[in-house]
Amino acid sequence: MSVVEFVPRQTVHELDRFIIGQNEAKRAVAVALRNRWRRAQLPEGLREEVVPKNILMIGPTGCGKTEIARRLARLANAPFLKVEATKFTEVGYVGRDVDSIVRDLVDVARTMLREKKIKDVQPQAEKATEERLVEALAGKEATADVRVQFRQMLRDGELEEKEIEIEVLSDASSASSGGDFPPMLPGQVVNLGDVMRGAMGREPVEKKMTVAEAREHIVREEADQLLDEEALSREAVAHTEEHGIVFLDEIDKVCATSEQGARTGDISREGVQRDLLPLIEGTTVTTKHGSLKTDHILFIASGAFHIAKPADLLPELQGRLPIRVELSALTRDDLRRILLEPEHSLVKQYTALMATEGVRLEFDETAIDALAELGADINERVENIGARRLATVLERLLEDISFTASERSGEVVRITAQEVHEKVSPLMQKGDLSRFIL
Ligand SMILES: Nc1ncnc2c1ncn2[C@@H]1O[C@H](COP(=O)(O)OP(=O)(O)OP(=O)(O)O)[C@@H](O)[C@H]1O
Numbered sequence: 001m002s003v004v005e006f007v008p009r010q011t012v013h014e015l016d017r018f019i020i021g022q023n024e025a026k027r028a029v030a031v032a033l034r035n036r037w038r039r040a041q042l043p044e045g046l047r048e049e050v051v052p053k054n055i056l057m058i059g060p061t062g063c064g065k066t067e068i069a070r071r072l073a074r075l076a077n078a079p080f081l082k083v084e085a086t087k088f089t090e091v092g093y094v095g096r097d098v099d100s101i102v103r104d105l106v107d108v109a110r111t112m113l114r115e116k117k118i119k120d121v122q123p124q125a126e127k128a129t130e131e132r133l134v135e136a137l138a139g140k141e142a143t144a145d146v147r148v149q150f151r152q153m154l155r156d157g158e159l160e161e162k163e164i165e166i167e168v169l170s171d172a173s174s175a176s177s178g179g180d181f182p183p184m185l186p187g188q189v190v191n192l193g194d195v196m197r198g199a200m201g202r203e204p205v206e207k208k209m210t211v212a213e214a215r216e217h218i219v220r221e222e223a224d225q226l227l228d229e230e231a232l233s234r235e236a237v238a239h240t241e242e243h244g245i246v247f248l249d250e251i252d253k254v255c256a257t258s259e260q261g262a263r264t265g266d267i268s269r270e271g272v273q274r275d276l277l278p279l280i281e282g283t284t285v286t287t288k289h290g291s292l293k294t295d296h297i298l299f300i301a302s303g304a305f306h307i308a309k310p311a312d313l314l315p316e317l318q319g320r321l322p323i324r325v326e327l328s329a330l331t332r333d334d335l336r337r338i339l340l341e342p343e344h345s346l347v348k349q350y351t352a353l354m355a356t357e358g359v360r361l362e363f364d365e366t367a368i369d370a371l372a373e374l375g376a377d378i379n380e381r382v383e384n385i386g387a388r389r390l391a392t393v394l395e396r397l398l399e400d401i402s403f404t405a406s407e408r409s410g411e412v413v414r415i416t417a418q419e420v421h422e423k424v425s426p427l428m429q430k431g432d433l434s435r436f437i438l
Pocket residue numbers: 018019020021022060061062063064065066067068249250302303338342386387388
């Protein structure tokens with residue numbers, strides 16, 4: 001899969017389209033991305049020696065940590081996975097479960113590659129589909145003339161509702177997701193040939209359906225047949241090894257601070273760090289698509305570090321997360337900009353949604369100011385959940401309009417500061433209740 005090769009300044013510029021502020025973090029991920037390209041330019045021996053400079057993002061919840069990592073991955077066409085480190089402290093957890101991170105990541109890569117390949121073979125699949133539809137409509141014995149006529153009618157969309165009997169493979173949809181396979185046991189070896197036969201060994205069945213439905217089925221089937229599943233698996237592994245990005249959230253929650261450790265004797269959290277370590281240091285994990293080396297996967301760990309400090313992480317883990325960036329809590333002005341500036345900001349999303357109903361939603365500048373002010377205020381008084389607060393506040397504000405928009409086509413609805421105060425402020429006065437509704 002082609003990978004976009006941005007220089008750091010371009011990466012930051014692209015991230016600026018979606019994320020307000022947090023410059024230091026943007027610069028760090030931009031450099032990490034460029035380092036991958038730099039490494040690829042090196043002679044082979046040296047290339048293997050260069051390990052990724054993994055990043056530790058420190059900042060309160062909802063301030064853009066995940067968003068930066070996710071956008072970076074999307075920008076770079078890199079397979080991306082977000083995992084909460086605390087997931088591995090749950091009851092029933094066994095050490096090797098952390099390998100599932102890599103298995104899930106390679107699944108993401110395979111799905112990405114598959115979608116891309118499906119698009120590539122689409123024209124070929126559509127052509128073959130047309131032939132099969134013509135045959136189903138005209139019959140096997142039809143003359144060339146008759147076939148031409150049917151083909152024309154098909155292309156003109158005149159036969160979409162016509163029912164035909166057609167042979168399709170049973171349950172084509174499960175094959176496109178690669179099928180469902182039980183989780184692997186450590187050390188288990190999977191024969192790829194068996195896997196593919198399992199996915200492909202579907203029975204042909206005669207089914208009656210409209211031309212439109214049949215087309216959907218057949219295109220998928222034809223596209224499936226044009227894909228080389230084994231090559232796809234190999235490519236997914238290679239793509240993950242070179243370009244995978246794992247976002248490890250809540251890493252601070254698997255630190256036992258020295259006080260806590262002494263008090264609770266909590267070794268399970270430290271155990272999670274020990275289990276994660278080989279993945280970050282570089283190990284080989286068996287996946288259903290083949291063995292995968294984790295040495296060059298980029299890990300971005302993140303946490304608020306309110307109680308535990310980065311120095312409470314295992315020293316080996318600290319060493320593997322050499323780049324530290326702090327993200328700042330969002331101010332009132334940040335919230336205002338977040339409402340307005342990002343390419344798909346919440347205000348733009350709501351406006352577009354209402355436009356589908358023919359309602360024109362307009363926000364006064366003072367309304368935006370009031371929303372940001374309220375958001376910052378509630379964050380301070382109730383709990384700081386960062387930009388996520390804007391979603392709850394806006395939802396409250398626009399609840400009525402959302403409900404009635406379908407009956408108000410043609411109207412222009414103007415949102416003013418006064419309305420913001422009327423609809424949202426009273427909820428703030430409700431003491432503890434505001435925790436549940438805002
Ligand atoms: N600086 C920002 N600019 C634009 N949008 C932001 C910013 N910070 C947060 N958001 C928005 O707020 C939501 C939550 O942000 P995000 O998922 O990045 O939080 P986080 O910092 O990773 O927190 P957590 O550690 O709790 O996951 C996202 O929808 C994101 O788009």
